[in-house]
Amino acid sequence: MRDSPILYSFRRCPYAMRARMALLMSGTIYTHREVLLRDKPAAMLAASPKGTVPVLVLADGTVIDESIDIMHWALSQHDPEGWLPRVDAALIATFDGAFKHHLDRYKYAGRHDVDPLMHRSAGLAMLGELGERLKARDYLDGVTRGFSDVALFPFVRQFAGVDAPWFAAHAPRRVREWLAILVASELFEQAMIKIAPWSARQG
Incomplete structure (x- = not known):
């Protein structure tokens, strides 16, 4: 089991933007893997075959591949501004x-x-x-x-x-x-x- 989640992201994707912002707001420590959409890594596709970002792989292997769900998960860990x-x-x-x-x-x-x-x-x-x-x-x-x-x-x-x-x-x-x-x-x-x-x- 890893110590921290892995986020597959693409800087200019609006869905990934909001996921990253929620993770940052929550103070979650995670490993950022920036993706080239024309060359998606096999590890990301194995975790989420639909092939879109963001994809968050939790330390226990659980995969969250919808940005709104990532936001909810992150803020459920810590929500300092009461979102x-x-x-x-x-x-x-x-x-x-x-x-x-x-x-x-x-x-x-x-x-x-x-x-x-x-x-x-x-x-x-x-x-x-x-x-x-x-x-x-x-x-x-x-x-x-x-x-x-x-x-x-x-x-x-x-x-x-x-x-x-x-x-x-x-x-x-x-x-x-x-x-x-x-x-x-x-x-x-x-x-x-x-x-x-x-x-x-x-x-």
């Missing part, structure tokens, strides 16, 4: 579903053979609802950042990055402010530190 009692599961499911659907077709329109502007408009409408929620509070879960903020913002960040000038001109002000604060946080900076790709030869 778990304030989870909005319905909001997260909506953005993981409908918003991600529109984001993919806005960002990768050629891959999906669709009109990207239609999906941009649909995504913007969802951000409008988020903006209304943020008018009444600083963060999605209350006056301090929480689980829902960290679960959602990597995807909003990706949406913003498709056409940054357009986003700056059209996204709700409160959403832009909320996103800027989370992106500038020390927690996100730690989660985004560049790590060289892992090789099985490293052990």
Whole structure:
């Protein structure tokens, strides 16, 4: 049995971002294995044949290969900012579903053979609802950042990055402010530190 979990991750993946942030917040000591998506390591595929990141292999061999489940597990170990009692599961499911659907077709329109502007408009409408929620509070879960903020913002960040000038001109002000604060946080900076790709030869 190993002493610490192993995380298979990819720096730019939004799902992996939120998993790393929860692990860092919880203070969990883990081994980070950065993955090249075009050359996925056999050890990761053996643990999780679906071949997507993040994958967390616990010390006892248990595999957790959904980012939200990794977040829950990490914070169940230690939750210093009280994220778990304030989870909005319905909001997260909506953005993981409908918003991600529109984001993919806005960002990768050629891959999906669709009109990207239609999906941009649909995504913007969802951000409008988020903006209304943020008018009444600083963060999605209350006056301090929480689980829902960290679960959602990597995807909003990706949406913003498709056409940054357009986003700056059209996204709700409160959403832009909320996103800027989370992106500038020390927690996100730690989660985004560049790590060289892992090789099985490293052990």
